[in-house]
Every structure is written in structure tokens, then in C-alpha cells.
Amino acid sequence: DTGVSQDPRHKITKRGQNVTFRCDPISEHNRLYWYRQTLGQGPEFLTYFQNEAQLEKSRLLSDRFSAERPKGSFSTLEIQRTEQGDSAMYLCASSLAGAEAFFGQGTRLTVV
Amino acid sequence: AQSVSQHNHHVILSEAASLELGCNYSYGGTVNLFWYVQYPGQHLQLLLKYFSGDPLVKGIKGFEAEFIKSKFSFNLRKPSVQWSDTAEYFCAVVSNYGQNFVFGPGTRLSVLP
Numbered sequence: 052d053t054g055v056s057q058d059p060r061h062k063i064t065k066r067g068q069n070v071t072f073r074c075d076p077i078s079e080h081n082r083l084y085w086y087r088q089t090l091g092q093g094p095e096f097l098t099y100f101q102n103e104a105q106l107e108k109s110r111l112l113s114d115r116f117s118a119e120r121p122k123g124s125f126s127t128l129e130i131q132r133t134e135q136g137d138s139a140m141y142l143c144a145s146s147l148a149g150a151e152a153f154f155g156q157g158t159r160l161t162v163v
Numbered sequence: 164a165q166s167v168s169q170h171n172h173h174v175i176l177s178e179a180a181s182l183e184l185g186c187n188y189s190y191g192g193t194v195n196l197f198w199y200v201q202y203p204g205q206h207l208q209l210l211l212k213y214f215s216g217d218p219l220v221k222g223i224k225g226f227e228a229e230f231i232k233s234k235f236s237f238n239l240r241k242p243s244v245q246w247s248d249t250a251e252y253f254c255a256v257v258s259n260y261g262q263n264f265v266f267g268p269g270t271r272l273s274v275l276p
Contacts, residue, residue, distance in 0.1 A: 084263060093167075093253050093266035094207070107263055142207070144264075149214075151197060152264055154207040 055155035057143050063161045064133055071129045072158045076145030083126050084152060085118055086142040087111065094142055100126060101148070133162045165190040167256050167267035175273045176244055184239040184270050186254030196237040197255040197264070198228055207253065213237065224248070246276045 054077040064070050076083045081102050086094035097116070098108045102123035112118075115133075120126040130137055140159050144152040170185030188194065198210040211222025218230040228239045237254060254267040 082262075086266075091269070093268045094264075096263045096265065099263050101262075144207075149195070151209050151212050153209075154199075156206045 055143055055145055055153050057141075057155040057158050059158055060156060061159045061161075063163060066135060066162055067132055069129065069131045070133060070160065071127050072141055072143075072160075074126045074128070074143030074145075074155060076125070076143070077153055080145035080147055080153070081123070082146045082148055082152075083120055084144040084146075085126070085128050086144065088140045088142055088157070089138075097128075130160075133160075135162045138162045165256060165258055165265045167254055167265050169252075169254055169267040169270050171270045172268070173271045173273070175275065177275050178246055179243050180274075182239070182241040182244045182248075182272070184252055184254075184272070186237045186239065186267060187235050188237070188254075188256045188265075189235070190256065190258045191235075193259045195257045196228075196230060197257075198222065198226070198237075198239050199253045199255060199266075201251045201253065201269075203250070210239070210252075244272070244274050246274045248272060249274045 056075040058073045084099040085097040088094045096109050098118050100120040115131045118128045140157045142157045144154045146152040166189045168187050196213040199207045200210050201207050210226050213220045213230045221227045226241050230237050251269045251271050253269045255264045
């Protein structure tokens with residue numbers, strides 16, 4: 052049990068549909084990160100929050116992607132008009148400022 | 164932009180062999196350094212971390228890493244690997260400029276029984 056929970060674990064969607072993923076961080080952690088990982092690659096940074104503020108977004112995060120962290124607790128990542136290239140494992144992590152990150156199990160997205 | 168490179172894509176060792184996995188990063192300022200491990204079908208887990216102080220850090224399961232600032236390196240070592248060490252290993256860096264974790268591409272370790 053990592054303490055970081057992600058839901059769903061797997062999602063299969065048709066191209067063009069919207070999908071939303073949820074992440075529940077470790078409760079006392081003020082930082083929350085989203086990463087994307089494809090087979091044989093390291094995690095690629097997407098965005099991160101400190102409390103409810105979204106402080107940094109990667110160029111990878113196109114305008115079809117949006118993330119929120121209302122009230123500085125759980126976070127959602129939405130992908131609109133999904134494309135086959137969006138198929139990947141989406142990882143959420145949380146940390147205290149300046150400390151190591153703890154990762155969830157990830158949500159595996161398959162776009163068909 | 165920060166980047167992290169890992170020297171080996173796939174390493175194959177026999178049990179009891181010694182392990183060294185290379186990691187280099189590009190950022191010249193103050194950094195925090197990490198090694199994460201991902202066992203098959205599992206989430207990323209922290210092996211060890213360096214923030215400051217003694218550049219030789221010890222982690223879980225007998226792993227250690229040495230920070231060499233002049234070489235921008237943070238290599239991972241283990242004197243004697245076990246079959247259960249078969250996994251993917253990722254080096255990561257956080258600088259005092261950017262606050263996100265930048266990961267290397269990973270090294271897949273296969274340990275033969």
C-alpha cells in the first residue's frame with residue numbers, strides 16, 4: 052500500500068472520447084505531481100500542484116489536457132478528444148516540499 | 164532544461180555479481196538526487212536519496228549510491244545482486260530551479276538465477 056491512490060487502474064476508450072483520472076495523495080502532502088510513462092521510458096513530467104495552485108506545466112500538456120486540485124486535496128487529470136498517442140500509463144505522485152515523491156500504481160489508458 | 168541520462172538500457176547479471184548503474188544529470192546548481200525502482204507490475208518505489216552531506220548514501224536492500232559533483236554523476240551500486248533485484252531502475256533529479264522530478268530513461272536489470 053503506497054498511500055497514493057489512483058482510479059481507475061485501467062481505462063479503455065475510443066478515440067475522440069474524454070477521460071478523467073483521479074488521484075488521492077498522501078493526506079499531509081502539499082505537492083502533487085502527474086507524470087506519463089510509456090513502455091521502456093522513464094516517467095515524463097506533465098504538471099504539479101502545491102496545495103491547490105498549479106505551479107508548472109510541461110510542454111507535453113497540450114490544450115486537450117487539464118488538471119485540477121480543488122481544495123488542495125485530490126486531483127483530477129482530464130484528457131479531451133483522446134488520440135491513440137495518448138495511450139500510456141498516467142502516474143500520480145505526492146510529496147512534502149523538498150522531499151521525495153511517493154507514487155501511485157498508475158492508470159493505464161488505452162485509446163482504440 | 165534539466166536532463167538525466169542513464170548509461171545502460173539493459174543489464175544482465177548472474178546472481179552474486181556486483182552491480183553499478185550509471186546516472187548523469189545536466190543541471191549545474193544545487194540538486195537533490197534519487198534512485199527509484201519499479202519491480203514488474205508494481206509502482207515506483209524509492210531506493211535511496213541524496214540531499215546533502217556525505218556523498219555516499221545507503222538505501223534499502225543493500226543498495227548504495229555515490230554523488231560526485233564534479234562529474235554530475237550519481238551511480239547506483241550493489242556488491243552482490245539477487246534474482247529478486249530484477250526490475251527497472253530510474254535515476255531522478257530535482258533542482259532548486261525547477262521543482263519537478265526529472266527522470267532518466269531507466270535501466271532494466273535482469274538477474275539470472
